[in-house]
Every structure is written in structure tokens, then in C-alpha cells.
Amino acid sequence: xxxxxxxxxxxxxxxxxxxxxxxxxxxxxxxxxxxxxxxxxxxxxxxxxxxxxxxxxxxxxxxxxxxxxxxxxxxxxxxxxxxxxxxxxxxxxxxxxxxxxxxxxxxxxxxxxxxxxxxxxxxxxxxxxxxxxxxxxxxxxxxxxxxxxxxxxxxxxxxxxxxxxxxxxxxxxxxxxxxxxxxxxxxxxxxxxxxxxxxxxxxxxxxxxxxxxxxxxxxxxxxxxxxxxxxxxxxxxxxxxxxxxxxxxxxxxxxxxxxxxxxxxxxxxxxxxxxxxxxxxxxxxxxxxxxxxxxxxxxxxxxxxxxxxxxxxxxxxxxxxxxxxxxxxxxxxxxxxxxxxxxxxxxxxxxxxxxxxxxxxxxxxxxxxxxxxxxxxxxxxxxxxxxxxxxxxxxxxxxxxxxxxxxxxxxxxxxxxxxxxxxxxxxxxxxxxxxxxxxxxxxxxxxxxxxxxxxxxxxxxxxxxxxxxxxxxxxxxxxxxxxxxxxxxxxxxxxxxxxxxxxxxxxxxxxxxxxxxxxxxxxxxxxxxxxxxxxxxxxxxxxxxxxxxxxxxxxxxxxxxxxxxxxxxxxxxxxxxxxxxxxxxxxxxxxxxxxxxxxxxxxxxxxxxxxxxxxxxxxxxxxxxxxxxxxxxxxxxxxxxxxxxxxxxxxxxxxx
Numbered sequence: 001x002x003x004x005x006x007x008x009x010x011x012x013x014x015x016x017x018x019x020x021x022x023x024x025x026x027x028x029x030x031x032x033x034x035x036x037x038x039x040x041x042x043x044x045x046x047x048x049x050x051x052x053x054x055x056x057x058x059x060x061x062x063x064x065x066x067x068x069x070x071x072x073x074x075x076x077x078x079x080x081x082x083x084x085x086x087x088x089x090x091x092x093x094x095x096x097x098x099x100x101x102x103x104x105x106x107x108x109x110x111x112x113x114x115x116x117x118x119x120x121x122x123x124x125x126x127x128x129x130x131x132x133x134x135x136x137x138x139x140x141x142x143x144x145x146x147x148x149x150x151x152x153x154x155x156x157x158x159x160x161x162x163x164x165x166x167x168x169x170x171x172x173x174x175x176x177x178x179x180x181x182x183x184x185x186x187x188x189x190x191x192x193x194x195x196x197x198x199x200x201x202x203x204x205x206x207x208x209x210x211x212x213x214x215x216x217x218x219x220x221x222x223x224x225x226x227x228x229x230x231x232x233x234x235x236x237x238x239x240x241x242x243x244x245x246x247x248x249x250x251x252x253x254x255x256x257x258x259x260x261x262x263x264x265x266x267x268x269x270x271x272x273x274x275x276x277x278x279x280x281x282x283x284x285x286x287x288x289x290x291x292x293x294x295x296x297x298x299x300x301x302x303x304x305x306x307x308x309x310x311x312x313x314x315x316x317x318x319x320x321x322x323x324x325x326x327x328x329x330x331x332x333x334x335x336x337x338x339x340x341x342x343x344x345x346x347x348x349x350x351x352x353x354x355x356x357x358x359x360x361x362x363x364x365x366x367x368x369x370x371x372x373x374x375x376x377x378x379x380x381x382x383x384x385x386x387x388x389x390x391x392x393x394x395x396x397x398x399x400x401x402x403x404x405x406x407x408x409x410x411x412x413x414x415x416x417x418x419x420x421x422x423x424x425x426x427x428x429x430x431x432x433x434x435x436x437x438x439x440x441x442x443x444x445x446x447x448x449x450x451x452x453x454x455x456x457x458x459x460x461x462x463x464x465x466x467x468x469x470x471x472x473x474x475x476x477x478x479x480x481x482x483x484x485x486x487x488x489x490x491x492x493x494x495x496x497x498x499x500x501x502x503x504x505x506x507x508x509x510x511x512x513x514x515x516x517x518x519x520x521x522x523x524x525x526x527x528x529x530x531x532x533x534x535x536x537x538x539x540x541x542x543x544x545x546x547x548x549x550x551x552x553x554x555x556x557x558x559x560x561x562x563x564x565x566x567x568x569x570x571x572x573x574x575x576x577x578x579x580x581x582x583x584x585x586x587x588x589x590x591x592x593x594x595x596x597x598x599x600x601x602x603x604x605x606x607x608x609x610x611x612x613x614x615x616x617x618x619x620x621x622x623x624x625x626x627x628x629x630x631x632x633x634x635x636x637x638x639x640x641x642x643x644x645x646x647x648x649x650x651x652x653x654x655x656x
Contacts, residue, residue, distance in 0.1 A: 022176070022202075023101040023320050025354070026061030027054055027332070028290065030325040033066040034107055038084035039394045042385045044378045048094045048580055053341045054326065055098055057355040062100055063289055063322040064091060065107035065147065068130075069122050078125040083396055085133060086622055090581065093624050096138050097632060103178060103322070104130070105144040105289070111220055114151025115182070120160045124167040131172035143168060144178035144289070147185070148206065154182040154192035165198055173200075178287065180204040185289065187275040195282070203282075205275050206290040206324075207310065210262040212255045214306070217297030223250050229297035231256075233306045235263030265309045272310070276317050288314060288321040292330035300335070300348060308352035315354070323353065338363065338425040365518070367431035371544035374421045374522060375441075377406045377574070377583075386420035386521060391531065393419060398620075399537065402442045402486045402553045404574045405583050405620055407539035410524075412532055418525035419538070426459050427519040429493065432543060438492045439522075440549055441541040443475065445482035447534045451475065453527040456496065459518040460503070467501035469514040474528065484556045486539070488549055573640060577654035578625065584609070584640060585620040592644040598623065598653070599639045606633065614644075625655060 032045050054062060066088070072078040088104070095102035106126070123146060134141055145164050149157045161179050168177060179201055181189035187205040208214040215221060216228040227244035237260065243253045261267065279286045291310055293303040307323075314321050324330045327339045332355075337344035343363040350357055373380045379395065387393055391413035401407035410419060429437075439454060455472035473496050480487035498510040524538065540549065571586040584596065596610040606627040623640075625632055638653045 022285075023061035025320065026059040026063065026101070026322040027057075027326040028063045028065060028105075028322050028324045029054075030065055030328050033064060033071075033088070035067060036070050038071045038081035038087070039396050040385075041084070041087055042379050042395070043087050043090075044381045045384065047381065048097075050341075051091075051094045051098055051100060053358075055100055056358060057332075057350070059355070060099075060101060061103065061320070061322055062095065063103040063105050063144070065105045067108050068104075068106040068126055069108035069119075072122075072126060075122075078122055080126065080129050080133075089622070089624070092134070092137060092141060093580070093626075096140050099140065101140050101142065103142045103144055103289075104134075105147055105178075107147040109147045111148075111150070111184075112222075115146075115149040115157065117152065117156060117160065119146070120163060123160070123164045127164050128167045128171060131168040131170070131175075135172035135174060137175075139175070142176050142178055142202070144204065145180075147180075147289075149180070149182045150184045152182050154189045155194075157182045158192070158194045162194065162196065165196065165201075169198070176200045176202055178202045178204050178289070180289070187271065187278070190275065190278040190286075191281075202285045202287050203278070204287050204289040207272065207275075207288055208291060209268060209271050210255070210259065212252060212259065213263060213298070213302075214293045216294065218294055223247060223252065225252065228252065230299060231259070231263075231297075232299065233263055233302045234265060235260050268306075268309060269313050272313055272317065272319075275319070279319075286319060288319055290324040291321065292324040294329050295331070295335050296329065300346070304348040304352040306352075307349055311353050340425065363425070365426060365428050367428040367517070368543075369431055371432070371437055371542060371546075374541040374543070375408060375538065376540055377401075377404050379421065382424055384422040384424050386422035388416075388418050388420065390414035390417045397537065400553050400555060401537075402539040402551060404572065405585055407442075407537050409535065409537050410531070411535045413526045413530070413534075414532070415526050415528075415530040418523040420521055420523050421541075422521040423519060428517045429456070429519050429543070430516040432545075433493045433516050435545060436492060436494065437543055437545045438490045438547075439473075439541070440488075440490045440544050440547070442486045442539040442549070442551065443480050443489055444484060444486045444537040445480065445534065446484050448477065448482050450482050450531065450534050450536070451477070451528050452531065452536070453523075453525050454491070455499065455523050455525060455527075456516075457520050457523065458515045459520045461518075466513070467503040467508050468520065469501045469510070470499040471496040471514050472499045472527070473497070486537075486551045486553055488551055490547055490549075493543075571642060571649055571651065573651055573653055576651075577656045579656055581622055581624040582653060583620050583622050584642075586642060588614060588619065588644065590645065591615050594619075594642065594644045596621065596640065596642045599641065600633075601637045601639075606638070623653075 029046060033041055035041055071084040072080050092102060127143065130143065145161055165177055177200060180203065181193050183189040185204055185206040190203060190205060212228065213231045213233045215225055216231045218225045227246050230241050232239050243256045247253055275286055293306055326332055332346055332349060333339040333344045334346050340363060343361055345358065345360060347357060374383060379385045392411045394409040396406040397409035398406060399409060451474060453472045453474050455470050458469050460466055460468040473491050475489065480489055498514045500510045501508040573582050573584050575582060594610050594612065594614045597605050598607045598609065600606050609621055609623055627633055633655060635655050638655060639650050640653055641648065641650045
């Protein structure tokens with residue numbers, strides 16, 4: 001009988017732990033959706049494979065920071081841009097398929113700007129829409145109201161948060177909501193939150209103590225901690241740095257003077273205990289949404305020691321967590337590396353976090369032997385969008401792209417601003433140059449006399465005499481007519497001329513030192529004039545050895561008339577073959593009811609994608625490869641049927 005009671009006691013303990021931890025450990029997937037509009041999201045920066053890689057580390061949760069308030073079309077309605085849903089839906093699909101918990105974190109956050117009470121109006125409207133959109137998704141999806149509110153009392157913020165919870169529950173009573181206190185999600189402020197009656201809440205806090213250790217080198221705090229480096233953890237008087245002159249008299253000097261007390265494991269545990277006490281007093285679920293150590297100025301051994309101490313204490317106290325971050329300044333990769341999963345992981349940090357250790361290989365740049373894309377409908381994988389744009393760039397313009405679904409639209413660009421494509425890792429293009437490869441793209445402009453440069457920039461070495469040298473080619477009226485039509489441009493790499501270098505606010509004339517073996521980035525730049533009042537569009541940017549690209553969209557921008565076309569114009573599916581999903585695009589010459597169905601090879605309907613009245617014009621829809629029950633279909637041949645006004649067409653889709 002004694003063993004019987006012990007068994008059930010153990011079961012209750014396990015059940016309680018599980019109820020406190022719907023997920024256990026994971027990462028913040030940063031700098032993906034943290035942009036100023038949906039049309040600046042570089043969707044290909046992360047993929048389903050990255051989700052697979054993260055899960056292979058032993059993670060069961062991803063916190064996804066999103067500048068959610070900026071994903072709208074602005075006030076007063078704050079309607080969410082549909083293209084944002086298309087991107088986030090893919091991330092949600094990947095998480096559900098891989099059984100990873102996904103925390104949709106509203107990271108509309110500026111550390112220098114206090115949270116204003118008026119934000120309630122935006123949050124209520126944004127979260128109402130989000131809840132309506134995701135209400136039927138699985139329990140792997142969570143809503144986090146707002147990251148790190150600050151400059152507002154927790155009492156005032158707590159009331160706003162309640163009204164946002166109420167707005168979500170109008171549409172969605174299923175999903176768990178993550179809430180936090182003011183003071184940058186301070187654990188000390190949790191006790192000042194109201195007692196919420198909603199039974200599907202998780203309380204979050206962030207942990208970055210001792211701050212002068214975790215944030216040494218950070219430039220976004222006040223005052224800047226850029227001069228502070230090599231603060232040890234735990235405290236060691238023999239190697240403790242003196243306070244930098246620039247920080248004398250600040251709160252940072254006081255923290256340095258008190259570091260012998262704050263820089264200890266026991267002190268760290270005592271601060272985490274504040275959150276634990278709140279958890280026990282309220283009998284609620286808590287979660288550490290962020291913790292980490294900034295890489296640039298910290299010692300990696302000490303950094304790993306801090307992670308080990310904090311992570312183990314979280315685990316001991318049953319606190320689930322997501323580190324800040326996966327890639328980036330606090331990430332899991334080696335300092336100044338390319339952050340490639342199979343080459344650059346920081347093994348000691350992974351060990352401290354209790355993560356699995358994937359096998360690592362030694363990376364070396366090898367010459368590219370085949371061409372590759374820079375932009376199709378998206379900036380391509382392993383290329384970071386790195387634009388310096390005083391103007392407007394839309395990477396997902398639907399203004400009559402030449403190929404597929406989107407093109408790039410650039411307008412109101414100041415002189416010297418650019419559209420940038422940063423190769424990660426750097427590229428060795430020497431072999432492609434020798435084999436007569438060319439940069440190949442489509443361009444359209446609206447003002448005669450427009451001119452701009454395209455250029456490659458090599459990688460600056462550690463040599464004092466070296467600089468990031470440029471190779472350029474000027475695109476002007478002699479290359480393309482600015483008549484609002486698409487023009488095919490193909491410039492052999494051998495035709496580029498060395499320009500020089502701008503480095504440390506100094507211009508260096510060309511010295512014949514440009515190096516095709518270490519190319520850092522490609523840019524489209526307003527080098528020669530301001531492009532104010534001018535508009536440019538770009539599509540299908542490739543480096544290739546085959547001159548086979550065609551102008552497919554022959555219309556003059558703004559003049560096209562679908563009335564003279566077939567019932568369906570440019571009915572296309574891309575990519576095809578597809579893997580995880582495809583975009584189905586089509587144009588209607590007249591308004592009408594549109595029905596789009598997908599059939600398997602046996603002729604059985606497996607999903608209805610569209611059944612509604614639609615206006616004349618171009619439309620697109622994404623098929624994620626799911627059947628009507630939400631299950632991923634098997635590889636094979638499928639048929640997409642589109643029908644309207646008694647006209648019917650069918651295209652074949654190959655699922656791989």
C-alpha cells in the first residue's frame with residue numbers, strides 16, 4: 001500500500017511539472033520578422049531546415065519576435081498586411097509539422113521609447129485580427145501580448161494587458177497567451193500585475209543579471225557600454241577591469257564597484273528566486289522568454305559558465321526558457337563566424353545549455369562553379385538583404401512582375417543609397433569570371449535619364465593597406481530604355497571596372513587590388529544621382545552563363561487591360577516541382593466566382609483552396625501541400641483546377 005501511495009504521489013508531481021511546462025527549452029529566432037514593414041521581411045533568411053536544426057539541438061520551443069504593430073497598413077484600422085500572414089503561416093506550418101511550440105511574440109519594441117497608454121488601441125486591433133486568423137490552429141501556437149513594456153507602471157500596463165486578453169478571447173478561447181510585467185518584463189514587477197482570471201496564461205520574465213556582465217559592449221543602453229570589456233563571471237578581483245573613463249560617474253561605475261557582490265552564482269540564484277516566489281504565491285505558470293550574454297566583449301569561457309549556472313537553476317526550479325538568441329549578438333554560433341549550422345556552432349555554449357552537439361566540419365570558401373540566383377520572388381537563401389536605403393524598397397511588389405509573383409520596387413532613393421545582397425558566407429566568383437558568366441536581370445524605369453551603378457564589393461582583410469574594393473558597371477539609357485516596360489539586362493562579369501573604395505570615411509582610388517575570390521556583397525546603388533521622383537523595378541537577378549531569359553510581361557506599366565486577354569491570364573504555379581508549398585497565380589479578365597481545387601492522380605478532390613467572388617485583376621493563393629484535413633500530402637503528381645464563368649483550366653503539380 002505504501003508503494004501504491006508513493007506511485008500516485010510521483011504521478012501528481014510529474015503532472016504538476018508538466019502543467020507548469022508545456023514546453024521546456026528553446027531559442028529566440030531573431031532578426032527575421034523584426035522589420036519596419038511586412039514588405040521588408042527577408043522570408044528566406046530562415047527555412048523549415050532551420051526549424052529542423054533547432055529541434056535537433058533538443059529544443060521544443062521557438063520564440064518568434066515580430067514587429068507586429070508594423071505589420072499593419074497603419075491607423076486608424078491597423079489592418080494587417082496579407083503578405084505578412086503568408087510568411088507567418090509558413091513558420092506556423094513548419095512548427096506544427098515538427099511539433100515545435102511557437103510563441104508569436106509581439107516585439108514592437110524600442111528600448112529608448114517608453115510604452116505609451118495609447119498603444120492599447122493598436123494592440124487590441126492587431127491581436128483581434130491575429131486571434132481570428134489563428135484560432136483554429138493547433139495548441140503548438142501561443143500569443144505573447146507585448147515584449148518588454150517599460151516607462152509605464154505595471155499597474156497601468158496590467159489593465160491594458162487585460163483588455164488585450166479580452167480582445168483575443170472574443171475570437172479565440174483556445175490558445176494560451178503569454179503576459180508579462182513592465183520594467184522590461186522585470187521579475188521584480190511580476191507581483192504588481194493584477195490577478196487575471198483567464199486560465200490559459202503563462203507569465204514571462206527576462207533575465208540578464210548581472211547586467212554589466214551580460215551586456216558589456218552593448219551600444220543600445222544609456223550610456224553606451226561599448227568601452228566596457230572582459231568583465232568576468234564569476235567576479236575575480238585579479239582580472240576585473242577598471243571602469244572606462246567614458247563611464248565614470250554613471251550607474252555603470254556603481255555597478256562595477258559593487259560587482260564583487262553581484263557577480264556571483266548565489267546572487268544570480270537569489271534573483272531568479274524572485275520569479276519562483278511569484279510562481280508559487282500565485283500558483284501560475286512562468287517562463288523565461290529571454291536570457292543571454294552579448295558576445296563581442298565577453299570572454300567565451302565566462303559566458304559559458306554563466307549559461308551553465310542559469311540554465312541549471314532554471315531546470316531545477318522547473319522554469320522553461322528560450323535563450324536570446326539563435327543567431328546574432330547573443331547567439332549559439334562562434335564570434336564573427338558565418339553562423340552555418342554544421343560549421344560554426346559554439347560547442348561550449350551548447351554544452352552549458354544542455355543542448356545536443358551536432359558534428360561540426362571545417363569551413364573553407366570554394367570557387368562557385370555554377371550560377372545562382374540573388375532574387376527571384378525572394379532574396380535567395382544564404383544572402384542577407386543589406387540595403388542602405390534612404391527611400392522606399394518593396395521586395396514583394398505585385399506591380400506586373402516579369403516572372404512569377406513578386407518583383408522589387410525602389411522609389412524616392414537618395415544618392416548613395418543602395419539595395420544590398422550580402423553573401424553569407426562570402427563568395428569566390430573567380431571561376432565564374434573566367435568562364436564568362438554574367439549578372440543577368442530585368443529592370444523597368446519610368447523617367448528618361450535615370451542611371452545607377454551595379455557593383456560587387458570584396459572583403460576587407462586585416463591588412464592595414466587593404467580596403468573593401470569595388471567593381472562597378474553603370475546602367476543608363478544606353479543599357480535600358482526607361483519607358484515603363486521590362487528590359488532584359490546582361491552584363492558579363494569581365495565587363496565590370498574597378499572603381500576604388502570608400503573606407504573609414506576616406507576615398508581610395510583603384511589600385512588593381514579587387515579580389516574576385518572573396519566577394520562580400522552585390523549592390524544596386526544610386527551612385528551617380530539622387531533617384532528622387534524616379535521609380536525602378538527589378539526582377540529575376542541571377543549570375544548565369546546562359547542568355548535565355550525572356551521578357552514575359554510586355555505591357556506598359558499602368559496601361560495593361562485585361563479585358564482583351566483570355567479568361568485566365570498567366571495561370572501559373574511556382575515553384576513546380578514544389579516541396580513544402582507553391583504559389584498559384586492567375587489573372588481574371590472579368591469579375592466572377594472563382595473555384596480552385598486540388599486533385600490527386602486518381603481524380604479524388606483533396607482540397608478546395610478558393611470558392612468566392614473575385615474582382616477583375618491578378619490574384620494569388622498559396623497551397624501549403626496540405627489536404628482538407630490539414631495533413632501534408634505525399635510526394636507525387638497532383639492536379640490544380642481553376643474554374644470561373646464556365647471556363648476551366650488544369651495544371652499539373654509535382655510534389656517532391
